[in-house]
Amino acid sequence: MDLVLIQLLNGVQYGLLIFLAASGLTLVFGIMGVINLSHGSFYMLGAYGALTLTQFTGDIFLSLALGVPLAFLFGVIIEWLFIRHLYDRDHLQQVLLTFALILIFNEAQKLLWGSYPHSVPVPGYLQGGVKISGLLTYPYYRIAVAAFCVALALAMMFVIQKTRIGRIIRAGESNREMVEALGIDSRLLFRFVFAAGVALAATAGIVASPLESVYPGIGEPVLIISFVVVVIGGIGSIKGAFVGALLIGVADALGKVYFPAFSSSVVYALMAAVLIARPGGLFGRAA
Amino acid sequence: MLARPRPIVIVILLALLAYAIALPFFGGAFALKFAARVMITGIFVISLDLLIGVTGLVSFGHALYFGLGAYSLYFISPASAAANGFLAIPFAMLLAGIVALIVGSVVVLTKGFYFIMVTLAFGQMGFSLFFDTKIAGGTDGAYINVRPIFSIGSQQLLNFSNRTAFFYFCLAALVLSYIFLLWLVRTPFGRVLQGIKHNEARMSALGFNTYAYKLASYVIAGAMAGFAGVLFAAIDGYVAPELLGWRESGLAIMMVVLGGAGTLYGPLLGAILYSMVEETLKSSSELTAIFSLVMNGATAKWLGGIVANSWSMALGFFLIAAVLAAPKGIAGFIEKFASEAKRSKAREIKPLLETRERAKAMQLEVENLMRAFGGLVAVNGVSVKFPPNKVHGIIGPNGAGKTTFINVLSGALKPTQGSIRLESEEIGGKKPHAVARRGLGRSYQRTNVLLPFTARENCALAAQAQFPSPFRFSNKWRRNEEEQAVEDALKAAGIAPERADMKASNLSHGEQRQLEIAMLIASGAKLLLLDEPLAGMGPEETGRVTALLRELAADHTIVLIEHDMDAIFAAADTLTVLVEGKLLAHGTPEEIRNNMAVREAYLGEWGQEGKS
Numbered sequence: 001m002d003l004v005l006i007q008l009l010n011g012v013q014y015g016l017l018i019f020l021a022a023s024g025l026t027l028v029f030g031i032m033g034v035i036n037l038s039h040g041s042f043y044m045l046g047a048y049g050a051l052t053l054t055q056f057t058g059d060i061f062l063s064l065a066l067g068v069p070l071a072f073l074f075g076v077i078i079e080w081l082f083i084r085h086l087y088d089r090d091h092l093q094q095v096l097l098t099f100a101l102i103l104i105f106n107e108a109q110k111l112l113w114g115s116y117p118h119s120v121p122v123p124g125y126l127q128g129g130v131k132i133s134g135l136l137t138y139p140y141y142r143i144a145v146a147a148f149c150v151a152l153a154l155a156m157m158f159v160i161q162k163t164r165i166g167r168i169i170r171a172g173e174s175n176r177e178m179v180e181a182l183g184i185d186s187r188l189l190f191r192f193v194f195a196a197g198v199a200l201a202a203t204a205g206i207v208a209s210p211l212e213s214v215y216p217g218i219g220e221p222v223l224i225i226s227f228v229v230v231v232i233g234g235i236g237s238i239k240g241a242f243v244g245a246l247l248i249g250v251a252d253a254l255g256k257v258y259f260p261a262f263s264s265s266v267v268y269a270l271m272a273a274v275l276i277a278r279p280g281g282l283f284g285r286a287a
Numbered sequence: 288m289l290a291r292p293r294p295i296v297i298v299i300l301l302a303l304l305a306y307a308i309a310l311p312f313f314g315g316a317f318a319l320k321f322a323a324r325v326m327i328t329g330i331f332v333i334s335l336d337l338l339i340g341v342t343g344l345v346s347f348g349h350a351l352y353f354g355l356g357a358y359s360l361y362f363i364s365p366a367s368a369a370a371n372g373f374l375a376i377p378f379a380m381l382l383a384g385i386v387a388l389i390v391g392s393v394v395v396l397t398k399g400f401y402f403i404m405v406t407l408a409f410g411q412m413g414f415s416l417f418f419d420t421k422i423a424g425g426t427d428g429a430y431i432n433v434r435p436i437f438s439i440g441s442q443q444l445l446n447f448s449n450r451t452a453f454f455y456f457c458l459a460a461l462v463l464s465y466i467f468l469l470w471l472v473r474t475p476f477g478r479v480l481q482g483i484k485h486n487e488a489r490m491s492a493l494g495f496n497t498y499a500y501k502l503a504s505y506v507i508a509g510a511m512a513g514f515a516g517v518l519f520a521a522i523d524g525y526v527a528p529e530l531l532g533w534r535e536s537g538l539a540i541m542m543v544v545l546g547g548a549g550t551l552y553g554p555l556l557g558a559i560l561y562s563m564v565e566e567t568l569k570s571s572s573e574l575t576a577i578f579s580l581v582m583n584g585a586t587a588k589w590l591g592g593i594v595a596n597s598w599s600m601a602l603g604f605f606l607i608a609a610v611l612a613a614p615k616g617i618a619g620f621i622e623k624f625a626s627e628a629k630r631s632k633a634r635e636i637k638p639l640l641e642t643r644e645r646a647k648a649m650q651l652e653v654e655n656l657m658r659a660f661g662g663l664v665a666v667n668g669v670s671v672k673f674p675p676n677k678v679h680g681i682i683g684p685n686g687a688g689k690t691t692f693i694n695v696l697s698g699a700l701k702p703t704q705g706s707i708r709l710e711s712e713e714i715g716g717k718k719p720h721a722v723a724r725r726g727l728g729r730s731y732q733r734t735n736v737l738l739p740f741t742a743r744e745n746c747a748l749a750a751q752a753q754f755p756s757p758f759r760f761s762n763k764w765r766r767n768e769e770e771q772a773v774e775d776a777l778k779a780a781g782i783a784p785e786r787a788d789m790k791a792s793n794l795s796h797g798e799q800r801q802l803e804i805a806m807l808i809a810s811g812a813k814l815l816l817l818d819e820p821l822a823g824m825g826p827e828e829t830g831r832v833t834a835l836l837r838e839l840a841a842d843h844t845i846v847l848i849e850h851d852m853d854a855i856f857a858a859a860d861t862l863t864v865l866v867e868g869k870l871l872a873h874g875t876p877e878e879i880r881n882n883m884a885v886r887e888a889y890l891g892e893w894g895q896e897g898k899s
Contacts (some may be wrong), residue, residue, distance in 0.1 A: 035400060085611055091345055091403060096544045096610045099537045104883070105602035111597060224411045224533065227404040235400060265417035268408050271395050275405060279396050 007253040015249020016149035020204035023243045024197035032234020037098035040223025041105035042198045046205025047214045075198030079191045117215040168228035233286020234273045289472045311451045326478025326520045327459045330464045330890040332554040340549030342504040343484030347403045352383040352509040354531030356516020364431050372437035382794035383513025417528040428527030474760045485737045487826045494723030494752040498704035544749045547618025556617045571595035580852035616633045646842035648675040649813040656705035678845045680859035688868040689848045697729040698722035728812025730803045738792040746773040746809040753811035780805035797828040817847035833858045
């Protein structure tokens with residue numbers, strides 16, 4: 001029973017982390033209409049960036065404070081160099097260009113950090129964990145990550161519901177042409193949204209880096225799972241991404257307990273079930 | 288529509304074929320193996336082009352079937368003996384085809400972005416099945432110790448251990464696969480796939496079960512990818528989970544786009560170009576040789592070393608440059624320089640009767656029909672009868688629920704309540720293609736023809752829907768009836784013969800609307816639902832189309848929504864007035880004109896204008 005409890009806690013925490021990555025993906029597609037396959041690469045760059053920054057700062061949270069603005073800036077540059085050429089093009093060309101970006105980022109990662117796995121230290125003050133029962137403890141750092149993700153999710157909901165930029169984003173979700181008709185400079189909006197997406201993926205990579213080792217290709221499973229979350233939640237819906245990510249996290253955790261051999265298939269089966277029942281996702285417009 | 292390849296393309300392909308046939312006489316073992324790999328990849332990518340370029344389904348999980356094909360050679364091979372190729376190949380195609388049928392039945396429900404992501408996810412599901420479990424060596428992959436042999440009884444016909452034999456087998460497989468697809472896309476079945484790519488809703492409204500067509504295309508492409516996979520496993524005698532992974536799927540898409548999607552030969556050239564670029568970028572000596580053409584030897588050597596060391600980054604930049612500079616791929620260049628395709632010859636047709644023969648059309652009866660969107664009731668308890676061989680107008684102010692009404696009748700929306708009877712059959716809640724099959728055709732408010740196809744091709748697709756055998760691979764069956772139906776429809780709708788072979792995108796707005804009606808006639812529909820057929824037409828065109836509608840009523844029942852009051856009062860036998868989703872009045876134009884309720888609610892302004 002304790003094992004199930006621990007797995008459930010891990011599942012929720014994993015789901016919250018995936019929400020960060022998936023929310024970026026769903027925003028970029030919902031507002032800009034761009035399929036960004038290189039989204040996982042930004043998660044990877046976040047994790048490796050955390051590795052390097054923590055060597056200087058010594059604390060993952062300082063690295064986070066430094067890394068997120070850097071990631072945002074990086075997103076602005078990538079948008080300006082590559083992504084802005086994609087707005088009028090079809091899905092196929094978006095897939096091709098962002099896939100090519102993956103090749104470039106993976107090679108850059110190898111040149112800068114090599115092919116060996118690394119680890120990022122958990123800060124001293126968060127060593128240890130909460131005693132659950134007997135020998136089992138739940139690490140403080142995981143609790144901190146979960147709390148951080150929840151806080152960020154609430155902050156995002158606030159921004160989207162209550163601020164001007166949030167109103168623009170919501171308008172863009174429901175009708176992309178409308179935003180332009182309202183006289184908003186879509187180039188600036190797109191640049192901001194893409195950079196925010198990159199920052200979200202990198203944030204997930206940074207806070208996740210002390211949880212597991214940092215290795216080449218760390219972003220790829222995150223990309224795939226984010227896709228699954230976006231499909232389940234409905235394209236463009238932050239709320240959908242949140243619910244979808246938690247569902248996936250819990251399904252994955254329970255799958256590991258009850259069907260260890262086929263644990264990774266459980267999330268895909270869940271996705272197929274959602275699609276058959278609601279082809280547009282749980283919170284999406286009808287497909 | 289995809290036609291026979293242009294002469295220039297045939298010349299290029301024949302030159303490549305000649306080169307391949309000669310290769311074993313001068314190429315070394317490495318060249319043969321490389322060429323075999325490229326040819327197998329070629330089969331894989333043209334099968335993907337059937338999905339992407341022909342049917343419009345961007346699959347990001349096609350490597351699932353390629354990998355399954357490869358693994359099936361492992362499954363069927365005894366531990367230390369050869370598998371029989373006569374068993375291995377059908378087994379691989381069957382396995383890939385069955386999995387494609389199961390996966391396809393789910394993924395084909397989705398469209399666009401969802402389709403890309405869902406196929407990606409299913410591909411990864413297949414990958415993790417082999418990666419996370421111990422099946423066939425798990426993460427490490429598995430070796431196939433002995434290459435397959437083709438034998439009947441004890442008679443050995445072909446042995447894949449022989450490099451040259453294997454090479455020629457792959458070449459033959461590629462040529463046959465290409466010819467097969469070239470044939471497939473030009474059959475009635477393939478033409479429907481092309482129609483689905485450009486406008487699925489239209490194809491469905493014509494009576495084609497687009498789900499079944501897309502699924503069939505998905506299964507055929509999957510089985511072909513399985514065929515490529517089983518050959519691929521025979522190259523090195525090694526299979527690994529990565530073969531099913533998303534990178535393989537992604538690379539295949541790269542090659543399709545690089546070559547030019549939707550042309551079949553383009554992706555083939557894309558596979559060749561991609562493999563050659565990759566091979567060159569991996570080799571520092573070849574790079575040095577290329578660089579030394581424009582710089583001194585030492586710098587060239589230094590730069591060649593650097594690029595070869597990070598070849599996949601260089602490949603990434605190459606792909607980005609290619610997609611930005613040539614969005615239509617290699618085929619785009621070839622098509623641009625090649626001359627305009629010749630127009631197809633007009634065939635001799637029987638002369639048509641000037642006036643249509645009378646034939647009994649269908650009756651439509653609606654009872655207590657309701658359609659709600661959440662709390663909003665767009666159609667509210669409408670009961671009305673449309674007798675056959677008449678022109679029935681539906682009028683009402685904006686937002687009266689007219690288009691929703693038509694959408695429910697044609698099956699695009701499900702009724703919340705009530706019944707719809709075509710003759711005596713209940714059609715309420717049936718899918719659009721099922722409704723269309725029963726003889727109800729519709730047109731749309733916005734012109735909805737297949738723009739890249741000629742007017743004649745548009746009508747031919749519609750005519751094909753008339754003879755209810757969905758998966759047709761023969762061009763000959765019913766050909767005369769269909770051609771007759773097409774010519775009849777073009778003529779009846781008033782499309783000039785010299786315009787019939789022009790792309791619909793080059794026709795005028797009025798002609799496109801006429802083409803839409805021509806498609807409905809060609810489809811054999813007996814009841815036509817027309818959503819504002821006169822919108823955007825000038826007075827002369829309006830007069831022509833109104834006369835056409837009157838003429839068509841000889842053997843059709845016509846129900847149309849129209850805003851042009853003068854035209855509809857002149858053309859219609861009955862008028863139905865909808866206001867806020869409710870039936871306000873139904874009667875002859877004269878009765879409606881004199882109906883006080885209608886005049887108050889709606890016609891006030893027009894009534895005065897009309898009288899003046």
